[in-house]
Amino acid sequence: MVETLKPALLLFMLLNPFLLVVYLIDLFEKVPAQLFDRIMFRATVISTAVFVVFALVGDVIFRDLLQARFASFQVFGGVVFLIIGLRFVFEGNEAIPGLRGEGAHVAGAIAMPVMIGPGTIGASVLAGENLGPIMAPLVIVVVVMMSTLVVLALKRLHDWVRPRNEPLVERYIEATGRITALVVGTFAVEMILTGLNGWWTTR
DSSP: OHHHHHHHHHHHHHTOHHHHHHHTHHHHHHSOHHHHHHHHHHHHHHHHHHHHHHHHHTTHIIIIISOOOHHHHHHHHHHHHHHHHHHHHHHGGGGTGGGSOOGGGHHHHIIIIIISSHHHHHHHHHHHHHHHHHHHHHHHHHHHHHHHHHHHHHHHHHHHHTTTOHHHHHHHHHHHHHHHHHHHHHHHHHHHHHHHHHHHHTO
């Protein structure tokens, strides 16, 4: 049971729906609930499919197909998240729309890089190694769906609270955005260091 919970908790932590709200705040404010549900559903399907593939094949994609080390992916992913973290620091929540596309492409833009990233892919690989080819996909589906349901519930809460107490919502978003910048930046540096360490040990 513990071995099942560890990868599940790791993936849920990396998909933290409370921080995910900050990435999606412009959609929270502009998009009706029903349309937001459809966008999140498509993003969830895309993300789940990618996580399951990596859980089943591990780093074989990098080693055999791409002929690149997983460490290289970690370094690149860390650089991407470092840029996102820096934009958060200097631009605040205004940085978010520039990180995603608009219109028909918004679901894919939420999936990558908001949901799919070096951390969540690494957690999926870990789940595949620890839980096996049957249990790992099941755990991934459950965790991603739980995270998505929390985001949808927060969207409803946002729509209910904002007309009644807009300053409270704005203070929450501002505070959470600053925390997100620190978390994203710290995680980005850790991913770069982990990738460099992995590269050094396998050079």
